[in-house]
Amino acid sequence: MNTKMRNFLKKISLKHTLKNIIIDDENHLLKLFFKDLNFLFKKELLVRDRSSGRRIHIPLKNNTCFIPLQELSELTDDGNLDFYFIGYIAGRSLKKRIAFNTNLKQAQFIDESTKREYKIRKTVKNNLTIHSTKTSFKQKVQELKVIGNNFYLNGSIEDLDNKKPESAEIIFKRRDTNKFVGFTLEFNKGMAKGRFNYSGIVYLDKFNSALVVNSRWDAFLQLRNIKNEVVYRKPINLQSYSDFKNEEDRFLLNIPNTDEFLTSLYATMGLNSLALWYTDKIQFDKTYQIAKGKTVFNETADNEPLDNKMVFFESFFGKNYSGNPKYVYEELIGNPNFKDYTFVWSYSGLNPDDIPGSPVIVSRESEDYYRYLAKAKYWVSNIIFPVKRKREGNVYLQTWHGTPLKKLGFDIDIEGPETLARENFYIESRNWDYLIAANKYSSEIFERAFKYNKEILEYGYPANDLFYQEKNEIIQTTEEIKAKLGIPSNKKVVLYAPTWRDDEMAGSWEHTFELKFDIDNFYNKLGDDYVLVLRMHHLVGDALVIKDEHQSFIYDCSKYDDIQELYLIADLLITDYSSVFFDYVNSKKPVLFYAYDYEKYKDNIRGFYLDMEEELPGPVLKNGQELLDAILNIEEVKEKYHERYLTFYEKFCSIEDGNASKKVIEKVFKQ
Known part of the structure; x- marks a missing residue:
């Protein structure tokens, strides 16, 4: 029996829902109640001690299994008991873990007769396990x-x-x-x-x-x-x-x-x-509001059906109308096949009227947020949702938000805020049905760093479709964005978009940042020809004060919703360890890497996937004077890094063709 046929038979013969699991103290039994079972095939329950391999087989009667607690107590001294269905088809056996229904509660109890403590748990892969240990x-x-x-x-x-x-x-x-x-x-x-x-x-x-x-x-x-x-x-x-x-x-x-x-x-x-x-x-x-929201989510999920024509969008925790979710959304609302769909945006930014179409707009702090999240068949996010429960029938599209330079998830060895978030992302990734990647390099990292084994859509990023419009469209869009920001049309734009530092936390997810170059010097040398657009990371607090004399030179666009539009108007990008340059290279315009703390960041904070000084499509600059000189001599820099830039583009951007959004729609949102 080949693997594909075996998996198919497991899917149809061992499909199940664990409806309830209770302890019968009076009769000293563990009772499991199931529904949605297929009785065309003979099956039984297997309980196995994960460490020793000791096991017991329990018959299934009328969707129910009764397990004597005395038998459970003899399986392990102190260990995890895993539960499986065993199915028998044409003389062969198939085995599948019992899934933990998200409606169930994790619990613990003590059986006085066997003097054992049992903890009913959900594994990170959403399966049932019970920890059994001796207690006094x-x-x-x-x-x-x-x-x-x-x-x-x-x-x-x-x-x-x-x-x-x-x-x-x-x-x-x-x-x-x-x-x-x-x-x-x-x-x-x-x-x-x-x-x-x-x-x-x-x-x-x-x-x-x-x-x-x-x-x-x-x-x-x-x-x-x-x-x-x-x-x-x-x-x-x-x-x-x-x-x-x-x-x-x-x-x-x-x-x-x-x-x-x-x-x-x-x-x-x-x-x-x-x-x-x-x-x-x-x-x-x-x-506390998130906890109340989870209650609303659970009540809605338990009492209302999924809306098969509802899509829920969120970008960067609802702070922006931006990123890949934005461009997937705009592709959907422009497609007549989805004219009768309800679109919901989680958004708490300053410009809700800028969101086209007629979406329902909800705040992450509201009960409506959780109510709509529970009802929507489709979820689209580029970070993480506050609930871990996923309803049967949900389709979760994780778009992500960049090609990784810094190490992610389980690739990080050094302790810090990112490692604290690792488990959350791992649990979240169990719910993803599709994950978008911009290149093969990203796909390989995502599989390993998130321990992700479902479908990766290696289509390029929907947000990067913007770079592949017709030339006249790009020129027109650039002029419109500059006018909206008040940037003179005759000025070139330097975009400075640094990352946040894991070691610059001032409190709980509050961060500090200050510019590490001489603004007065930059203004004196560049102010006639350039403007400097600042785009700080969304985790960095707004702590910069711009002097009055620099108002015509510096534009703080940290709260501008869509960085993709800032890429479009920028003639030159300055960044450090942020993944923004991977997207920006689609524009084929120059990039400078201002890494004043390079040695510290590389060795002590998170580490990189690439050798910055050997593989990046621009120079790594260590102080403000080097950075200023590179801007003033940008044509020489472009010439020097021309071949490396082309090699980089081929590796990381070559699958981008302006059609990522269309490909995602066709794959995920099935009619």
């Missing part, structure tokens, strides 16, 4: 409340293994530094043998300077015996405290520390364990 205690939080400027909690402990605890503590562990802060709890025997009560106050003053903005701390219950030995230390489980029906219910208690900052106790996703978060109120409000 069963814990339960009874009460959480605020007392003054501190938190109070009490709960109970059941001693399942006669460990005879004598004292209890609550330990907070900071996630990024592993720093610990502990508090002694009152610990008393309960009414029944082997049952204990604990209570205590978490004094925020004890955290001292370690309670920094956006630090997160996980809470552990720690028990000691009469010899002061630690006999138990596990995250404080809140599952019995609340069912967290709504996502925003996870934020349990808040203490305002100042007018600007607060400390929040909340239940983590997945583990439902207690955690503490110190943050500013603006960030908390945003996070």
